[in-house]
Amino acid sequence: MINVFSRYILYIIVLYIFIVPFSAYGQDQTETLISDKMCYACHQLDSASIGPSWQAIAARHAERREQVTQVLAGKIIRGGGGNWGVVPMVPNQRVSEEQALLMMQWILDQAP
Ligand code: HEC
Numbered sequence: 412m413i414n415v416f417s418r419y420i421l422y423i424i425v426l427y428i429f430i431v432p433f434s435a436y437g438q439d440q441t442e443t444l445i446s447d448k449m450c451y452a453c454h455q456l457d458s459a460s461i462g463p464s465w466q467a468i469a470a471r472h473a474e475r476r477e478q479v480t481q482v483l484a485g486k487i488i489r490g491g492g493g494n495w496g497v498v499p500m501v502p503n504q505r506v507s508e509e510q511a512l513l514m515m516q517w518i519l520d521q522a523p
Contacts, residue, residue, distance in 0.1 A: 438517065438520075441513050441516075441517040442517065444510060444513065444514060445514050445517065445518075448503060448505065448506055448510075448514075450514070453500070456521065457523070461498060462495070462498070462500060463495045465518050465521040466522065466523045468518055468519075468521075469518060469519050469520065469521045469522035469523075470522050470523065472519060473522050476519055480512070480515050480516065480519065481512070483515050484508070484511040484512045484514070484515040485511070486500070487500075487503055487506055487511040487515060488502065488503060488504065488506050488508070488511050489502050490502035
């Protein structure tokens with residue numbers, strides 16, 4: 412019994428050591444990209460400023476995540492309005508399609 416239990420613990424520890432840092436790595440890179448592109452000038456993680464918070468965006472689109480990811484990635488680049496209030500988002504033209512998609516996936520992961 413003890414043997415099985417300690418194997419289980421060992422398994423968890425090994426998983427933690429190898430998997431967590433790697434998954435956190437990709438996440439951190441995307442977050443760095445988001446701050447490099449100045450998105451935090453108008454967005455915060457958990458409170459609305461000029462734009463809605465990442466958490467609010469994630470919560471609103473959670474149910475239709477698969478359908479909206481691509482569309483919203485396009486909106487990051489081209490800008491647009493009408494979903495959250497009267498203030499539109501300016502276009503962010505120095506963002507590539509690939510970067511926009513990465514950022515959109517990261518944002519949708521921030522659901523509270
Ligand atoms: C000048 C301010 C500003 C900047 C800079 C900005 N945003 Fe926005 N963003 C907004 C506003 C305002 C809205 C709400 C638009 C609306 O009502 O549809 C918004 C909406 C969004 C949405 C939600 C769209 C929806 O329809 O639900 C996402 C995702 C988003 N922004 C991502 C980004 C990313 C990523 C960046 C950085 C590349 C960025 N924003 C930079 C102001 C900004």
